[in-house]
Amino acid sequence: MRAVAGLIPSSASVTLNGADLSRMTLTDRTARCLYLPQALPASVHLPVLEALIAARQTSGHARFFPASGVQDADAVQAALDSLSLFGIPHLAMQSMDELSGGQRQLVGLAQALSRKPEALLLDEPLSALDLHHQFAVMDILRRETAAHQLVTVLVLHDLNIALNMTDAVTILHQGQIIASGPPATVLTPDLLRDVYRVQARVEAGADGRKFVSVDGIV
Amino acid sequence: MTVPTPPGQQPPPATVSPAQIRAAYQALLARRLTLLALLGGAILVSVLLDFSLGPAGLSPAQLLHTLLHPSTVPDSQRIIVWQIRLPYALMAVCVGAALGLSGAEMQTILANPLASPFTLGVSAAAAFGASLALVLGLHIPGLPDSWLIAANAFICAVGSVFLLDLVGHLRQARTSTVVLFGIALVFTFQALVSLMQFMASEDALQELVFWTMGSLTRTSWPKLGLLAALGALVVPFSFRAAWSLTTLRMGEERAASLGVNVPRVRRWSLLRVSLLSALAVSFVGIIGFVGLVAPHIARRLLGEDHRFYLPGSMLAGALILSLSSVTARVLIPGVIIPTGIVTALVGIPFFLSIVLRQRDLS
Numbered sequence: 001m002r003a004v005a006g007l008i009p010s011s012a013s014v015t016l017n018g019a020d021l022s023r024m025t026l027t028d029r030t031a032r033c034l035y036l037p038q039a040l041p042a043s044v045h046l047p048v049l050e051a052l053i054a055a056r057q058t059s060g061h062a063r064f065f066p067a068s069g070v071q072d073a074d075a076v077q078a079a080l081d082s083l084s085l086f087g088i089p090h091l092a093m094q095s096m097d098e099l100s101g102g103q104r105q106l107v108g109l110a111q112a113l114s115r116k117p118e119a120l121l122l123d124e125p126l127s128a129l130d131l132h133h134q135f136a137v138m139d140i141l142r143r144e145t146a147a148h149q150l151v152t153v154l155v156l157h158d159l160n161i162a163l164n165m166t167d168a169v170t171i172l173h174q175g176q177i178i179a180s181g182p183p184a185t186v187l188t189p190d191l192l193r194d195v196y197r198v199q200a201r202v203e204a205g206a207d208g209r210k211f212v213s214v215d216g217i218v
Numbered sequence: 219m220t221v222p223t224p225p226g227q228q229p230p231p232a233t234v235s236p237a238q239i240r241a242a243y244q245a246l247l248a249r250r251l252t253l254l255a256l257l258g259g260a261i262l263v264s265v266l267l268d269f270s271l272g273p274a275g276l277s278p279a280q281l282l283h284t285l286l287h288p289s290t291v292p293d294s295q296r297i298i299v300w301q302i303r304l305p306y307a308l309m310a311v312c313v314g315a316a317l318g319l320s321g322a323e324m325q326t327i328l329a330n331p332l333a334s335p336f337t338l339g340v341s342a343a344a345a346f347g348a349s350l351a352l353v354l355g356l357h358i359p360g361l362p363d364s365w366l367i368a369a370n371a372f373i374c375a376v377g378s379v380f381l382l383d384l385v386g387h388l389r390q391a392r393t394s395t396v397v398l399f400g401i402a403l404v405f406t407f408q409a410l411v412s413l414m415q416f417m418a419s420e421d422a423l424q425e426l427v428f429w430t431m432g433s434l435t436r437t438s439w440p441k442l443g444l445l446a447a448l449g450a451l452v453v454p455f456s457f458r459a460a461w462s463l464t465t466l467r468m469g470e471e472r473a474a475s476l477g478v479n480v481p482r483v484r485r486w487s488l489l490r491v492s493l494l495s496a497l498a499v500s501f502v503g504i505i506g507f508v509g510l511v512a513p514h515i516a517r518r519l520l521g522e523d524h525r526f527y528l529p530g531s532m533l534a535g536a537l538i539l540s541l542s543s544v545t546a547r548v549l550i551p552g553v554i555i556p557t558g559i560v561t562a563l564v565g566i567p568f569f570l571s572i573v574l575r576q577r578d579l580s
Contacts, residue, residue: 035475
């Protein structure tokens, strides 16, 4: 994913909506195709609102002195919109170093979406979230992906979320692509045994939602 | 990597309106500008004190008269005011600001709260450069010795930072490795200075020891002008990079993914602060702790939005050094103690409190 986002050198060519990313400058490329690292945003002494404003201002230079650009209404509005999207506007004036890990992960996601990319590459975006927020974030990501015609790629460990909330899954095992396709056809007991080394069944709940039930390890 | 959301930190129902947040943010910005102005005011007071105190015991009226009508007062009085008091007081501000800014940028680009021109070897390298000039008795016809010493110190100091950058660049080293290498440089140059001291003649040794103490008494108008000019050249570039540096604080990989060209930001920043801190140190000698402590004060007061953090570090550094300069004059009546000694004594309590606070957090 880092290679796709242009953060590590790669000889492969990547095309997004007809544009060749590999021929773009890093600034243009990251503006269209945004990679969100697994590491949470550092807990620095900085209000959440400013963390979001900063994330949108990186490609441009700061105007000369603090006095100018301080009341940049657009930047503040975009930051607020993005915070509202994730239901955390009440955190706006809190300092990043006062937040829990999960809250910082939400701020990181808000930073990413506030830049309005065309493609989102998220490395374990749910790792620090509780169950409620895992589902809330997946819901937001699905809505945003549909609303803005995004390409959203996630690295996930949670098979139940992969089963129910994604359009396609790709299984990577020891650096190789093992299988790729719609989640229901890819995530089979055979694959779970070979890749995850568990004896498991994929069952359907009463409402048709699928879940993986693990009986034991192999 | 899992950091569970602790229970009890569940978000309360979001009842904050955007208007309230805007108002709160405006209030925060206003408070920061006020704090910057207060720091500026404190510097002004400190400079006035620095200017008016001293062994000569000139009255404020005499000082003002000398400032406004230098040709009408006795030579001795004019020299005290124009060649000693005024340049010393202003040099304290300039050197403090330069070291404060250098420390602030170094701490950001190396993601390490202990980075500063002192802890990364800039000061030690400058001392080695000065010792070469002093002990080997270098002379260049037409160039005053004090300039030769400063030039030697400057070249060594800048050279050491480039060595630091080279290691980071060639080995694709992590920032912690670069900091470790900086500390290795400190010890290397200190050893080399000791070697020079061992070989030095008695006179040169005395001069060298005094040089390493760091003193504003080496100030002259041309040196002050040169440092101020470099500062005026460099500071706008630092302020322009404020957003990139703020984003870099949130993590190197994250900054890169948000469009910050991390290697470029880091290189230019290092170039800026190495020139600035090297020049400051080569003019006044080793002044520790200002570059380390000033950024921490600014961070506590103003947060890490670099639009405020960078100027805040400069002002905090200028204030500390100016106050140190005042202290250096009044501590023992009639004697001006080398400022570097006072700065270290003032700096150590700050330093300890920061270290202890960080242990509390983890």
